[in-house]
Structure formats: C-alpha cells, structure tokens
Amino acid sequence: MANIIVAFPKAEDAKNIRNILNRNGFHVIAICTTGAQVLNYAEELNDGIVVCGYRFADMRYGELHEYLPDEFEMLLIASERYWGESTADNLVCISMPLKLHDFIDTLTMMEEAQLRRRRKRRAQPKVRNEGDQAVIAGAKEVLMERNHMTETEAHRYIQKCSMDSGTNMVETAHMILDIMKP
Numbered sequence: 001m002a003n004i005i006v007a008f009p010k011a012e013d014a015k016n017i018r019n020i021l022n023r024n025g026f027h028v029i030a031i032c033t034t035g036a037q038v039l040n041y042a043e044e045l046n047d048g049i050v051v052c053g054y055r056f057a058d059m060r061y062g063e064l065h066e067y068l069p070d071e072f073e074m075l076l077i078a079s080e081r082y083w084g085e086s087t088a089d090n091l092v093c094i095s096m097p098l099k100l101h102d103f104i105d106t107l108t109m110m111e112e113a114q115l116r117r118r119r120k121r122r123a124q125p126k127v128r129n130e131g132d133q134a135v136i137a138g139a140k141e142v143l144m145e146r147n148h149m150t151e152t153e154a155h156r157y158i159q160k161c162s163m164d165s166g167t168n169m170v171e172t173a174h175m176i177l178d179i180m181k182p
Contacts, residue, residue: 002111003048005041007032007064009056017051017077024104026111035059039067047071047118049110054078065091071117073110077103132170139173142180 004021006028008014014031021028029048030041035056042048050072054061061082065074073090076083083093092110094103128136136158143154162172 001027002114003027003029003045004107005030005032005038005048005050007035007038007050007052007056009033009053013053020100020103021051021107026107033057035064035067038064042068042072047114049073049075049107049114051075051077051107054082073114075107075110128170135170135177136173139176142177146180 004026006014006017006021008017011031011033014033018028018031029045030037032038032041033056035058038050038052042050047069048071050064050068052061052064052074054076056064061074061076061078068074070090073092076091076093077098078093078096080093080095092106094106136155139158140151140154143149143157144151147154149157158169158172158176161176162169165172165175167175
C-alpha cells in the first residue's frame, strides 16, 4: 500500500479528497495545506504519492515536485492550462472537473507501479562499504580457521545465523568475532 499525502490549499478540499480515497480503499497518511508540510511528511517516508492541486500559499506544484524525494510521485488535479509547468516521469495530471472513476483508476495504477518499484529495490543486492565487507571477511576467516569451514560454508553460516537472530550480516559477523577471537 502506497503512502498517500493529500495536499490542497483549502483544508476542506483536502479532507474531501481524503474521504473519497478512504472510501475507495486507499490509506491517506496526511493532509496538508502548504508545500512545506508535504515536504516534512515526505522526508519521513521512503516513498509515496502526493495528490495535490496547482498552487499553495508557499509554492506551486512545480516547485513542490522539484523538492520531493525521487521516490515520490505526484498526481496533479488541475485545469489543463496549468499542466505545462513541470514535465517529469513521476508526474501524472488529471483535469478538472474531476471524474471519480478516472481518479481512482489513475491512483490505483500509480500505486501498483510504486509497489513494483519497491519490490525491485528490495530484490537488488545491498552494497556494503569496505568496513562492513572487512568485518564479514574477518568473521569468515575465523570460522574457516577454527571450524575448518570453506569460504562458502562460512558465508552461509553467517547468513543463517543472521536470519535466525533477526540481525543483519554485519552485526552477526561482529558477534562471531566477539565470541571467537581470543
């Protein structure tokens, strides 16, 4: 489920959109009346969708879109004459007057795309820094020397201990080094 932030200059408009979304199975994290509020919420979240109008008291949608983290998408609800301000991949526009069916379908499509991207990011192997790699390598060496394991066996042992204890591999490697080093 995507993190949805609803942002309109009038709080009543934002609440109406939130209610429509809630009735259609979406979960709205926050409603905002300024771009600064949206940015504050966006900083706390990994990704999400901002459903917003054209202009706020402190900025226009183009500026807000520019300042949003890359993992966020924007669904602009505005007249077509305002669409030209920003053209980006993660910006979708719906014209006024709002057609409920088009709005819900578009948001559903955006949410599904975001879930696919989230799964893809999780599937990518994590890149460890040199210090973390050195700790894991040190733990492997200790296991290979003391327990007569191969490098692959030592690696799998650290992975299994990591999964069993609910810690990451670096923390597990630190624990192995703390326990096994004299």
